[in-house]
Amino acid sequence: MEFRTKEEQVADFLREGIISGRFARGARLKQQEIATMLNTSITPVREALKLLAAEGYVIGDSYRGATVAPFDLETSREVLNLRILLETQLVRGAAENVTGADISELKVLASEFASAFAAGDNEAARAANYRFHHRMFAIAAMPQTLHFVQILWARYPFDLINRLKGRVSRAADEHDEMLAALIAGDAGAAMLATRQHIEAGFQELRDSVASLPNPPSAESRSL
Structure with a gap:
């Protein structure tokens, strides 16, 4: 350990x-x-x-x-692209290294995420989401890459994304797709599922902001 x-x-x-x-x-x-x-x-x-x-x-x-620290939505697009680049590499590494014990642990974490959402405990769901992704990426045994990803997470609006109506439920389905790819040992599918998972949350946030009667200006998007 x-x-x-x-x-x-x-x-x-x-x-x-x-x-x-x-x-x-x-x-x-x-x-x-x-x-x-x-x-x-x-x-x-x-x-x-x-x-x-x-x-x-x-x-x-x-x-x-x-x-x-507050969020700055204007920088989130750059962070999004960096997340996709690094997190897909971590998932590829995880697919190459994953064991049956790892899969069992990830299933428990995914279940905790879904259960917290079902109970209406959004804070617990977001915490479980963090543990699920961190554990999955740790399997890759690429500590420097994971360190940089954690720095990117500090600049990403997870709280806002996971407050969107229905987002946590959709994220649970996306976690299942990532897990299925890992279980199958399909690194390519795992990477694609991870990319789609990251992009889906960001796009839903952008659509939500754009739909506001008075969308925030560039100067006021620090949250």
Whole structure:
């Protein structure tokens, strides 16, 4: 099993929390509250916040307090293209390395995602979505690529996409397609399903923004 330091564990907890919406964009992260929540000391929390600041998840001084970074929709198209490039490579690696135990674990995570949605717990669904993708990509054993993907995730509007009506249900179906391709050992199909999954969420968000009576201007799209 991979060894992870306390600060790495805290950082992953905060990444999941930010992507799931547990820690809202623009919210202030208080070190003592996080330390108490995780039953740890301030030091690993402070170091985790430094790491997340470098990745773009938070802004501010880790000593005086950090704030969850806002989204800038104007940059999301560039991030989308980078996500497709890197995440399809990770899925190809996963298809080459995946084991029966990995598939079983991914099925559990996919089920947790679908169950949270069915229960109306959107925050839990978004958290499960994060764990599903992170676990799938970790199978590729390409830690540098996964690290860059996590940096891209900090700049991507997952919260907004997963709040769209019916999006979580559609994402669950897309996860099933990705899993089916992995089970079949079809790297090409897994890569295509991953690309379509990423593009579908982004396009639904763009369509939602465009349908607003007064779509936000370029100057006001930082969320």
